Amino acid sequence: MDFLPVLSDHEALDCRLPAHQTVPVVVASPHSGSIYPAAFLEQAAVPLAALRRAEDAFVDELFAAAPSLGMPLLAARFPRSYVDANREPYELDPGMFEGPLPRPLNHRTTRVAAGLGMIPRVAASGEAIYRGRVPSDMIEHRLETCWRPYHQTLSQLIEHTYSTFGGALLIDAHSMPSSASTLGSRDRDQRVDIVLGDNHGEACAPEFTAAAERWFRARGLRVLRNQPYAGGFTTQRYGRPALARHTLQIEINRALYMDEARHERLPVAGVLTRVITGLLEEMGQQAHEILQSRRPLAAE
Numbered sequence: 001m002d003f004l005p006v007l008s009d010h011e012a013l014d015c016r017l018p019a020h021q022t023v024p025v026v027v028a029s030p031h032s033g034s035i036y037p038a039a040f041l042e043q044a045a046v047p048l049a050a051l052r053r054a055e056d057a058f059v060d061e062l063f064a065a066a067p068s069l070g071m072p073l074l075a076a077r078f079p080r081s082y083v084d085a086n087r088e089p090y091e092l093d094p095g096m097f098e099g100p101l102p103r104p105l106n107h108r109t110t111r112v113a114a115g116l117g118m119i120p121r122v123a124a125s126g127e128a129i130y131r132g133r134v135p136s137d138m139i140e141h142r143l144e145t146c147w148r149p150y151h152q153t154l155s156q157l158i159e160h161t162y163s164t165f166g167g168a169l170l171i172d173a174h175s176m177p178s179s180a181s182t183l184g185s186r187d188r189d190q191r192v193d194i195v196l197g198d199n200h201g202e203a204c205a206p207e208f209t210a211a212a213e214r215w216f217r218a219r220g221l222r223v224l225r226n227q228p229y230a231g232g233f234t235t236q237r238y239g240r241p242a243l244a245r246h247t248l249q250i251e252i253n254r255a256l257y258m259d260e261a262r263h264e265r266l267p268v269a270g271v272l273t274r275v276i277t278g279l280l281e282e283m284g285q286q287a288h289e290i291l292q293s294r295r296p297l298a299a300e
Contacts, residue, residue, distance in 0.1 A: 010149045014060065014075040015157075022070030023105050023284035024165035024291055026157045027063050029173045030085035030150065030234065031056035033076040040082055045131045046123050047060035051081040052263055053124035056175040062257065062269075063173050065277040069284060076150055080120070081129060083146040086172075086232040087111065087118040099136035106216035111232075118147065123251050124177070131171040143230065151237075158238060158245060167244035169208060170285065171195075172234045179256035180228060193256060197249035203239025204246035205294055211250060211286045215279050244291060 033054055037049065044051060060075035065283065066074055076085055091106045104230030106112075119142060123129050161168035176195065194216045198209045209225060216223045231239070231249040239247035254260050257269040
């Protein structure tokens with residue numbers, strides 16, 4: 001089976017296609033990018049190490065087996081602190097910018113209030129990223145060079161998958177800092193390893209969430225659903241179960257595979273990579289069955 005043309009050679013993207021897509025699954029990693037433009041670093045009021053704390057570091061590597069299993073893998077090369085592809089395009093804080101704004105902005109969201117819009121205002125530490133205001137023409141520049149290529153490509157991959165198989169499952173791959181995984185508890189035994197976000201049942205069929213939860217729990221991992229991460233712009237935009245388009249967000253505790261302070265992979269990362277590879281195989285098999293069983297509902 002041949003793929004429709006996609007922006008696989010765009011400098012902002014890493015789009016890895018299988019020789020033949022054999023399962024109705026697409027994998028995406030919007031936050032694992034680590035290529036920092038020099039001009040951006042010159043504007044930054046915080047060191048590179050602080051900016052890198054926002055990365056979902058190595059997540060694209062954890063899911064790297066996807067193409068060999070017959071499913072495309074899309075990863076952003078641009079860093080999350082530069083452009084967050086899991087936000088609406090104009091979800092921005094107008095107070096960040098100097099100059100005329102391109103259009104009315106969606107600035108009344110909790111994410112913008114926290115400084116985490118499409119162009120983030122603060123680093124993971126809570127410190128301001130920029131020394132001063134950002135020229136407003138940077139909004140369209142970053143949309144055109146990063147945000148839009150990512151979502152145009154992702155949309156093409158999903159729609160091609162749908163047209164080929166009659167349905168599609170998008171696995172939106174993320175990681176979470178270990179500090180967020182205890183949900184306020186200081187007891188390491190209460191640590192959460194995996195958070196599955198299906199937008200509280202709105203983004204994918206419950207069978208998909210249940211299948212992923214079973215897989216992780218069977219391997220001794222602690223799993224929660226939708227707490228504290230139910231999904232962002234991606235689950236809301238692409239998760240349309242009634243139209244046979246499903247999206248499941250997977251958040252992985254970084255302590256399982258990396259040294260967060262040194263920003264390095266741990267030796268045990270290979271174990272988790274094998275777990276993720278097995279999950280992708282399982283979800284590929286499940287996707288055929290679940291989409292087939294739900295096809296009459298999708299056609300309504």
